[in-house]
Amino acid sequence: MNKNNNILRDIVVPPVAEKQPEVLELHGDRRIDNYFWMRDRDNPKVIDYLKAENAYTAEMMQHTEALQSKLYDEMLARIKETDLSVPYRKDEYYYYSRTEEGKGYRIYCRKKGSLDAPEEIILDENELAAGHEFFDLGAFAISPNHQILAYSIDTSGSEQYTLFFLDLNTHQLYPEVIPETYFSFAWGNDNKTGFYTKIDAANRPYQLFRHTLGTSFTEDVLVYHELDDAFPIYVTETRSQAYILLMLHSSITSEVHYLDANNPTGDFQLIHPRTQGIEYSVEHHSNYFYIVTNEDAVNFKLMKTPVASPAKENWQTVIPHRDxxxxxxxxxxxxxxxxxxxxxxxxxxxxxxxxxxxxxxxxxxxxxxxxxxxxxxxxxxxxxxxxxxxxxxxxxxxxxxxxxxxxxxxxxxEVLGGYDKTQYQSEWLMATAEDGTKIPISIVYKRGIVKDGENPLLMTGYGAYGMSYPATFSGNKLSLLDRGIVFAIAHIRGGEEMGRKWYEAGKFLQKKNTFTDFIACAEYLIAQGWTASDRLAITGGSAGGLLMGAVMNLRPDLFKLVVAQVPFVDVVTTILDTSLPLSAMEWEEWGNPNEQVYYDYMKSYSPYDNVEAKDYPDLLIIAGLNDSRVKYWEPAKWTAKLRQLKTDNNILLLKTNMDAGHGGASGRYDSLRELAFEYAFILDRLGLGSGE
Incomplete structure (x- = not known):
């Protein structure tokens, strides 16, 4: 056991080794899980353990507190704290939001007739957030006549929203309050009928209800009940305001129903029944629905079909498929x-x-x-x-x-403090994967660096769900770039940067391409003189946290430090448990572990299942106690197992936000403090924290 573990054992009550192991069996495979007990949130010893880890993390990071404060101050100094968004027009109104110095949340406003008209505050998040450690605004839907606002809030981070209705004339709430909703909402054109989604015990939006303004939600009509756990429900309106769309979408299969918005008490009609592996989305224009679909079109194509008869046999090609x-x-x-x-x-x-x-x-x-x-x-x-x-x-x-x-x-x-973009350079690079595939890398750095292998570098990636990693500006990252750190994004397979096939080549039984692509990008950056392994930091969250755990198991020698945010690391156990919010939906992304071939493959890369007795990099793990997507126990179990098995004296920290969920702290100031903590860890472990 390393010296860091000895410090922790003096704090933890009780030591994790005293817990009875859980034996999990599937396909004749006995998996002993010494930390399965951490799933029991009602067990006070679980909370004690998380608090002990937090105390240890605070102790080990105490020497960086001045650096954290400096980072926070300089990042905050770049932000125009009192600011407003660009107004957008809808009918007679101009809508916008603004922020005020010292307030952590947005204020939603509008003006009628012109931008010179008096401001009307619609909703002040700061007032709603008062007294809560966490706050998130879900639905924000203004009725077609601009007189009523439907909005929902989450004050725990669990993504369970409570729905309210606000009269924008009197600024008084309607009496009905609807609990346990998701964040999608749509208005009928009668300005009194609304559609919302309810969540089940696993936090899945599975029912669509119709609500009549001014009545109790107990009288609401169940419009649709989805029995398949893989298909969450979303509801929205077309831009034309002619139709309300009920959308059901698993990872790779979709189904859309439509309703005349002028007849909100009518029945939804099906456009096309779900077919495994076929996705489609719907837009409306005059007498046609426009449909983007991947049927016989891996990179998708655009079709249109008459509203009066939208069946598949009437679909006409507008934009054909292109490879x-x-x-x-x-x-x-x-x-x-x-x-x-x-x-x-x-x-x-x-x-x-x-x-x-x-x-x-x-x-x-x-x-x-x-x-x-x-x-x-x-x-x-x-x-x-x-x-x-x-x-x-x-x-x-x-x-x-x-x-x-x-x-x-x-x-x-606006970036305060005199930001000059000419002082920074971005590039689009290409690494070569082990199978010869070219992997794009977006990179940015402060001009003047030399590719001598001495530069500290922070690389990130995601590589899942067909989500392309955005190359966006971050004023906060100037605190890294100005200290000489190069920042890189590995656009690995599993995303969709290079087309739909790029996604398909990084899922199911090809998932390991995601990990080896990331490693190939790291090796390329080292070979090209951008950095060296003892100067290379990596970071990723959620499925990107899975990426961190997988590459750390495969090549712990390649990285100096790892930051894993809400990491999805206990892959097999989580996806087997269909009582969790995303598990059944995940089968179309990772595979169904009830089938032997997928079970074996997933177990072979699952970070938690592949922790070994060997040296690992410095590691900071971030979790949220109320996280409904990646449950807190995944990072907690992973931390405990690493403490038990790792053979190095490198630092291992777990920091659990006891009041938040998947996205961390909600207010902009609290979020900035969390980021300053992460940046301080990175700078400190790279040897850049002293005197900075």
């Missing part, structure tokens, strides 16, 4: 079709005039960047709002005139 272009999605306006695509790893926007067929492309000059659609509630408009950012360009809000093709920068997030 080299991923159709990410579309957006419809009265006279324009906006097409979001990804080619060569980068996103593009194409705008088509629905009357003339003329097309225009919106181009972006930087080597790596991120863009996404902004707030566009108006259907009858020629203005498209989109957001653009890169590793060196702060978030920029653009309005693009789809008729004239003119682009107007409405706002770029």
């Amino acid at each position: 080299d272009v991923l159709l990410s999605g579309v957006s419809l306006f009265s006279n324009h079709l906006v097409i979001y695509e990804r080619t060569g790893g980068l996103e593009t926007i194409r705008v088509q005039n629905l009357t003339t067929g003329e097309e225009n492309n919106i181009f972006f000059p930087e080597p790596t960047y991120e863009l996404y659609e902004g707030s566009n509630p108006e259907f009858n408009t020629n203005i498209l709002r989109f957001n653009y950012t890169s590793l060196v360009t702060p978030l920029s809000v653009f309005d693009y005139n789809m008729e004239t093709t003119q682009r107007e920068l409405k706002k770029q997030t």
Whole structure:
């Protein structure tokens, strides 16, 4: 046992070794889990253990408190604390949110008629958050006549939201309060009927209810009950405001129902029944539904079908499938079709005039960047709002005139303190995986560094669920870049950066490509002189935390330190337990461990199951007690097993937020303090903490 463990054993009550092991059996495989007992949150010894770990972490990080304060102060100093978003128009109103110095949450406002009109505060999150250690706003839906706000809040981090209705004329709440909802909500056009989703015991949104304003939720009508645990329910409205959409989507299969928003007490109609492995999403324009689908189109294609008869046999091709272009999605306006695509790893926007067929492309000059659609509630408009950012360009809000093709920068997030983007450089690199596949890397650094192998480098990645890792600007990361740290994103398989096949090559029985890709990126950066293994830090959260655990097991010698945030590390046990929120849905991502082939494969890379008696890097593990996605016991068990088996004297810390969930602290100041803690750990272990 190493010296750090000896310190901890003086704190922990009781020592984990005294607990009775649990024997888990499947496919004739006996798995002894010495720390299964940590799942019992009602056991006071579990809470004592987590508090003891927190006390140990505080003790081991005490010498960095001055550094944490300095990091917090300099990151806060870059933020314009009193600020407002770019207003967007909907009918007669301009909606926006703003922040005030010293307040941790946003204030939602509007003005009627013009931006010079008096401000009306719709909702102040700071008032709602008062007295709570955690606060998150879920639904925020204003009725079509702009008179009622439906909103929901979570004050534990468990993603269980309570739904309220606010009269925007009187600013009085309606009497009904609806508990245990999810965050999706849709209004009917009668301004009194609303649709919301309820969650089950495992936190899955599984029922859709119709509510009539001013009545008790006990009188609400159950509209749809989904019996398959793999299909959560979401509800939304089309931009045209003509239809309400009920969407059911597992990892790789979807189904959509629609309802005339002018007849909210009517029945939802099915567009196309779910077919295993077939995904589709729906938009509306005049007499047609537009459908993005992957049926016989791995990179997706665009179809349209008459609203009057949307059955599959009536689908017509609008944009055919292309092997080299991923159709990410579309957006419809009265006279324009906006097409979001990804080619060569980068996103593009194409705008088509629905009357003339003329097309225009919106181009972006930087080597790596991120863009996404902004707030566009108006259907009858020629203005498209989109957001653009890169590793060196702060978030920029653009309005693009789809008729004239003119682009107007409405706002770029201000970085206080004299940020000069010319002092930083971003690049798009290519590493080579062990099977010869080229793996993109986005990288940013302060100009002037030399590739001599001496640079500290922080690399991150995700590689799951087809989610592409965004190359976005972070004013906070200037605290690392200005200290000489290079920051890199490994765009590994399991994401969707290089198309849908990129995702499929990093899941199921090819999941290990995600891990070996990340290792290949690290080896490439070392070989090219960007860094060295004793200067290389890595970080990842959730499925990215799984990535951290897997690569740390495979190549502990390659990394100086690891930060694993809410890490999904007990893969086999978690996915076998269908009482947990995401387990049944995860079968379409990782495989069903009830089948021998998937069980064996998942067990072969599950970080918790593959901890060995060997040296590991310095490690900081972050958890949330109320996390409904990655339960607190996964990082806690992983920490305990590492303490038992690891043979080094490197530091191992577990920090559990006892008041939050998957996303950590909720207020912007508390979130900044958590980040300062993580940055202090990284700088300290890289030898950059002293005197900085």
